[in-house]
Amino acid sequence: MANHAEKPAIKLEGLVKRYGSGSSAVEALKGVDMEVYPGEVVGLLGPSGSGKTTLLQCLGAVIDPTAGRITLGGDVTFDDDWKISDLRELRRDRIGFIFQAPYLIPFLDATENVSLLPMLAGKSNRESTARAMDLFKVLDIAHRAGARISELSGGEAQRVAIARALANNPPIILADEPTAPLDGKRSLTVMSMLNELAVQYRTAIIVVTHDDNIIPTFKRLYRIRDGRTHEEAGEGKSFEV
Amino acid sequence: MINLAYRDIANGFGRYMLTSLGLGLLIGVTLTMAGVYRGMVDDARALINGSATDIWVVQRHTLGPYAESSTLHDDAWRGIVGLPGVAETGNVAYLTMQVKHRDKDVRVMIAGFESGKPGEPMRLVAGRPVTRSHYEAVADIKTGFQVGDRVRIRRHEYTVVGLTSRMVSSGGDPMLFITLKDAQEVQFLKDNDAIVGDRERLAANPQFNRPGVPGLLSAVEADRFSNHNVNAVLVRVAPGTDARLVADNILRWKHLQAYTRADMDQILVAKLIATSAKQIGLFLVILTVVSTAIVALTVYTMTMGKIKEIAVLKLIGAKNRVIVAMILQQALGLGVIGFVIGKTVATFWAPIFPKYVLLEMSDAGRAFAITIVICTLASILAIRAALKVSPATAIGGG
Numbered sequence: 001m002a003n004h005a006e007k008p009a010i011k012l013e014g015l016v017k018r019y020g021s022g023s024s025a026v027e028a029l030k031g032v033d034m035e036v037y038p039g040e041v042v043g044l045l046g047p048s049g050s051g052k053t054t055l056l057q058c059l060g061a062v063i064d065p066t067a068g069r070i071t072l073g074g075d076v077t078f079d080d081d082w083k084i085s086d087l088r089e090l091r092r093d094r095i096g097f098i099f100q101a102p103y104l105i106p107f108l109d110a111t112e113n114v115s116l117l118p119m120l121a122g123k124s125n126r127e128s129t130a131r132a133m134d135l136f137k138v139l140d141i142a143h144r145a146g147a148r149i150s151e152l153s154g155g156e157a158q159r160v161a162i163a164r165a166l167a168n169n170p171p172i173i174l175a176d177e178p179t180a181p182l183d184g185k186r187s188l189t190v191m192s193m194l195n196e197l198a199v200q201y202r203t204a205i206i207v208v209t210h211d212d213n214i215i216p217t218f219k220r221l222y223r224i225r226d227g228r229t230h231e232e233a234g235e236g237k238s239f240e241v
Numbered sequence: 242m243i244n245l246a247y248r249d250i251a252n253g254f255g256r257y258m259l260t261s262l263g264l265g266l267l268i269g270v271t272l273t274m275a276g277v278y279r280g281m282v283d284d285a286r287a288l289i290n291g292s293a294t295d296i297w298v299v300q301r302h303t304l305g306p307y308a309e310s311s312t313l314h315d316d317a318w319r320g321i322v323g324l325p326g327v328a329e330t331g332n333v334a335y336l337t338m339q340v341k342h343r344d345k346d347v348r349v350m351i352a353g354f355e356s357g358k359p360g361e362p363m364r365l366v367a368g369r370p371v372t373r374s375h376y377e378a379v380a381d382i383k384t385g386f387q388v389g390d391r392v393r394i395r396r397h398e399y400t401v402v403g404l405t406s407r408m409v410s411s412g413g414d415p416m417l418f419i420t421l422k423d424a425q426e427v428q429f430l431k432d433n434d435a436i437v438g439d440r441e442r443l444a445a446n447p448q449f450n451r452p453g454v455p456g457l458l459s460a461v462e463a464d465r466f467s468n469h470n471v472n473a474v475l476v477r478v479a480p481g482t483d484a485r486l487v488a489d490n491i492l493r494w495k496h497l498q499a500y501t502r503a504d505m506d507q508i509l510v511a512k513l514i515a516t517s518a519k520q521i522g523l524f525l526v527i528l529t530v531v532s533t534a535i536v537a538l539t540v541y542t543m544t545m546g547k548i549k550e551i552a553v554l555k556l557i558g559a560k561n562r563v564i565v566a567m568i569l570q571q572a573l574g575l576g577v578i579g580f581v582i583g584k585t586v587a588t589f590w591a592p593i594f595p596k597y598v599l600l601e602m603s604d605a606g607r608a609f610a611i612t613i614v615i616c617t618l619a620s621i622l623a624i625r626a627a628l629k630v631s632p633a634t635a636i637g638g639g
Contacts, residue, residue: 092558106252107547116557
């Protein structure tokens, strides 16, 4: 369970993203405020063009916000400008990514896809492989550790992608429509898994989704419309899957 | 750390190897072209070295006897042999022609020589030297003739009595050695019909067939239908004598052109095959450009084929050097495998070429270095494209 007595894993204050300048400028984010706590899975909902992807890219440090502040685990990483010089290091060590499609590296096997992250962070091969195997056990795909990506089913590939997101034990995971390619039952399985993992690894997970099927699983969610977020309480249902 | 380049290659091994094979064949052609040029130079030098001569005396103002035609009287040697420092002279006649061997035409350079004098065949590998005055020949092994074979040259049959090796013309045609008298006949003697026709023409000319001068027509005929010309006089100088000084003396006192070995090397290598060398040089440049384009296109296509993966790698924190190393290693791998294939095929197919192909290790070394430079340069395009990819591409933007 999320403990709101803790510091938020990520906190956004007045985040603005403006594309272009002058009269042709478009403001995709108009002062977004958001807080997500360790162990919490929060939904981010909104229609197309509402600014979901822009927000995710700002959070993922792949585009520069125009103004505002981002605090990651108590450290201010952005305050009208990045406070960290190496954004790749920030992404590698402190942010996990799960995509709509798994986007695994097809020329690496399942284990290598996961162990690559700790290796990039300077961990030894043995340590990195052990971390991957631990995550595979938790995600119940240890038997597929040596499989090539093309040999994995959609569900297995998505689990490998989740393991990769957790590989460096980041305080925050950004999940971009992780259930989009899955059917209803498997969507709920993934959400159940993310909730468990968030608690187990004390990770805050922000799930961008259109999937009505999984909306009832969020305890808290943010709706984004015209570049502004509105916090709502969710149903927080858990499903037997 | 996982070697991403190796894993990617292993994943598409067949395609990568096929591309390497294509590049390898191109490198093989490039090495062979360089070998053809080296072979031409070596052929030219084989001609110089094979005659064991210090000076070539030829017609004034010509680059004879190999690069230009040259005609001297066959008694020119008498004036040369008396000059200080001259140890030995030998008349030679050269002509390139087709000879008939077992109903097949074989292109050879016929060399007429005087037995025991400069210009006679060296490096005998089978049979014996020419001992008779007429109708015996010593052939270079590249002619394909065997000892005892009969060869038809113009009107006469010659017997191959010996074989030599690496005795070829500057053009790479194998040499066929016959006596000087035979060569003069082959070179200058006309066929019977032509002789009869010329005799009738002379007899009809009142200038030569005067009633009061009965011996004139016979004298003119004898002069017209006999041949006392050679193409060059080859000179061996006495030990310790500077060939340059002797050559200068021949030029000054005998009014004949005299070339030392260094001069002849210059004529054959720098002048005679200069155009061919330029042609081959240009061809090598084109092959290098084509190879660069192929490697660049291949590496670029391979990189663009995994652009999404590169975006993901960037998103999960892979540094640029990890991505650059992956592309560069793949390009260099292509070059190294291509070079090994190219060197192997060139070694196997070089002996099949009709002309001598000389594959030198120094050329192979240079080709390897150029291949590595090409692959490095060719990967720049792909590296630029990869480094431009935004990690945002991985999360639905870019």
